[in-house]
Amino acid sequence: MRWSTMHIPTLREDPAEAGAPSHRLLLRAGYIRQLYAGHYSLLPLAVRVRLKVIGVIREEMNRIGAQEILMPVMHPAEVWQRSGRWYAIGDEMFRLKDRKGADLVLGMTHEETVTTLASELNSYRELPKSLYQFQTKLRDEARPKAGLMRTREFTMKDSYSFDLDAAGLDKSFDLHYEAYSRSFARMGIPAIPAEASNGAMGGSGSIEFVCPAESGEDDVVHCPNCGYAGNAEKATSTLPPADAAADAAAAADAPERFDTPGVRTIEDLARDYDAPGDRQLKTLVYVLGGELTLVLVRGDHALEEQKLIDATGKADARPATAEEIFAALGAHPGSLGAVGVTDLPVIADEALRGRSGMVTGANTDDVHVRGVDVARDIAVGTWADLRAAQAGESCVRCGSPLEVVKGIEVGHIFKLGTKYTDAFELSVSGPDGKPARPVMGCYGIGVERAMAACIEVHHDDKGIAWPASIAPFEAVVVVAQQNNAEVAEKGEQVYRGLADAGVDVIIDDREVRAGVKFSDAELVGIPFRVTIGKRGLAAGTAEVTDRATGETAEVPFDQVPKHVREAVAAAISLS
RNA sequence: CGGGCUGUAGCGCAGCUUGGCUAGCGCGCGUGCUUUGGGUGCACGAGGUCGCGGGUUCGAGUCCCGCCAGCCCGACCA
Structure with missing residues (x-):
């Protein structure tokens, strides 16, 4: 190849709109040009890199026995209706009509499509089977950003495994884990495998591969000592046990109301009424599945919303408005509490289990209660891990202090289970001659995002390396x-x-x-x-x-x- | 979707507050000379619906209204 004939429009100055290093360098070094928000043309250099990334991943996928296919970008609405996602997914899915008025979908992922293909699997003898493709995905992202990091149109390597049972899925999952680890290592991307929430994908487990970078959008709780890592949506930590003597000292025979004029925050209460954050109950009010719900965490802890969703299975969670709260509890945020509340569901964080001598709002403005014994005074319906793990807390595996790092999600692997094989009534003959429902896994790598992540890690003031x-x-x-x-x-x-x-x-x-x-x-x-x-x-x-x-x-x-x-x-x- | 900011030549920007002759600068681009291992120097030149639409005015890049697009923060992110 000759530089003199290749189209490499480098820029002498940094483009104004680019913030992230990869975005800036991809533009300046003549790799990409924006057509409009979230849609980029790849110039010859970027095409070469993209093909090499694809080549690496393809080798690793083939190495674990996966087979390459290519499925359509455009799907009939019917298959998405069958899985239910036609209704479950909102504005993020591009929808259109053809000349006959038929509803069509631009594929944001391919579980439905691959499952229709898999209907031709007839016997357990044909399992396990992993199929993969490199295909354009279209997602109507609310906010595309940072060049190739987050676009509305991108290439994804997505693969789908079909196994006879959960043990088989575990094996397919592990194989993909290995393939992903090898792929990222070969591409020079220091991806950390982190436990993650399955989110709306459902299923029994997932791991995301996160490349540490300032410009990343994910927070990962990571143990530098033993390597434990988890997405903030999922990660846990160990807390020191509550001070039983202090709890006993603050305890009372019954909750005791006291006036707290002007107090609105955890900090106010801590400062003026000798109630440190870890002795307070923070009462949050959410609308979960349409139902007003009290959510309790310790005063110095933060709620991790995804954990709330995962714990309840209610994907439509939102904080209640001040009006909704006042109508239900008769007080405004700042004086809320769950003591004596029996007409609303209460879900509490595990860190509150067994605590006594606690302070919380009285559901009367400017009044709080102390001497609260959680088990005695609050009708907790559900206990769950709800709090966000924080830097400096102890690793659940080895006890070392955790750190929180920002990173880019470059890959994600899911154990799906039978959500789609159920919806499409997929079955194969089992060894016993009876029908068996295959269990699925799905696995994705964003190709262009991997390129961007690689640049985030490999660049200096002169350019990309x-x-x-x-x-x-x-x-x-x-x-x-x-x-x-x-x-x-x-x-x-x-x-x-x-x-x-x-x-x-x-x-x-x-x-x-x-x-x-x-x-x-x-x-x-x-x-x-x-x-x-x-x-x-x-x-x-x-x-x-x-x-x-x-x-x-x-x-x-x-x-x-x-x-x-x-x-x-x-x-x-x-x- | 909420908040903030920005749209002037391929790129980076000034001009707008306080309306006024033909809209400027740097980079890049073309030609010539020069230079020749770290974005040379000089000269000449090409390149603009000032985001779009409307309004105010004798006159609008500049003031007003509406729209569109882009960037950043947040919400969202199967």
Whole structure:
């Protein structure tokens, strides 16, 4: 490939609209251009990287025995109606009508479609089976952002496993876990596997792969000591046991009301009434599945909404409005409590179990109660882990202090169960001759997002520094003096030598100053730069420079192909 | 969907507050000379429905109203 003929529109200045490093660099280095919000054209360099990412994932999927297919982007509404998601999903699904007026869906994922294919599985002997594809997904994201990080149109590698039973699903799940771990490692993406909420996908378990990055949207609770990790929506931590003596000291025979004029917050109460946050009950009011519900957490804890949803199975959760609250409890937020409340469901966080001597609102403005014994005074209907784990709390596995890191969700694997095989009434003949319902798993990797995540991790002030495994080219031959016939010819020779040695190489044969070529090579992020110039010509050497480290080696011309090929191989095996 | 901000040449911006002759600057682009291993220097040149629509005015890039688009924060995110 020749730089002089390739479309690589690099920009000298940073584009104004780009915030995240990957967004800025993808634009500036000539990889992508925006058509409109959330929709990007991939230019030649990006297409090359995308194909390499796909290549890595494809190898790893094939390695675990998955088979590649390709399903349509556009689906009849019927299959989505059959699974129920036609009704369950809101504005995020693109819907349209064809000329006959038939309802159609632009696929945001392919569980329905693959399950219709799987109807041709007839016997347990055909299981397990994993099918995968690289296909465009369309999602009407409320807020596309950060370039390729969050778009409305993107490529996803999605795979779907079918097994005879739960044990089989576990195995397929583990195989995908391995394939994902290997894929991300090969692409130089330091993805942390984190326990995650299944969310609306349902099913019995899920792990998301999170690449730590400032620009990420996920919070992951992570133990640097033992490696435990969980999405904030799911992660737990160990708390020190409550101080029984202190509880006893604050306890009372019955809850005791006391006036707290002007007190609205946990902090007010802690400061003015000797009630530290961990001695308070925080009473939140939610509308869960249309029903007003009291949610209790410790005063110094934060509710994790997803845990509330997971614990109750009610996906339509929202905080109640001040009006709804006043109508039900007769008080405003700041003076709410669950003591004596029997007409509303109460769900409480596990950290409150067994506590006594607690302080909470009295459901009268400017009045609180103390000496509350949770077991005695509150009609808790459901106990659950509801609080958000926080940095500094103890790891549930090893007890070390946890940290909270921001990251990008680059992959997610789910145990689905039989939600879709039930809906489509899929069955195979089991070993006993009776019908058996296959259990499914689904597994996704965002291809362009993985590219963005990789850049977030591999860049510096000069530009991108791709891992060799997915770089658009492995090496660039820079002809330092294009107008010097001897230098130009030597550049061509070295270029051919590298190509013949199997190196994915581009020659920068443009009639521009050497400085421009150096800057562009660094901006674009090609791992190895082979510089041919007058200096080296006399000595019979080229300079081979490592993009990531900046280290340069003088290499005799005839050894350049071998040297670079080995350097590339080493770089690829490293990751 | 709520809050904030921004739309002027391919990119980055000034001009708007206080309306006024032909709308400017830097980068990039073209031509020529120059320079030649870290985005050279000089000269000449091309490139604009000032986001769109309406209004006020003798006159609107500038003031007013409406709309659209984009960015950031939040909500949302199967």
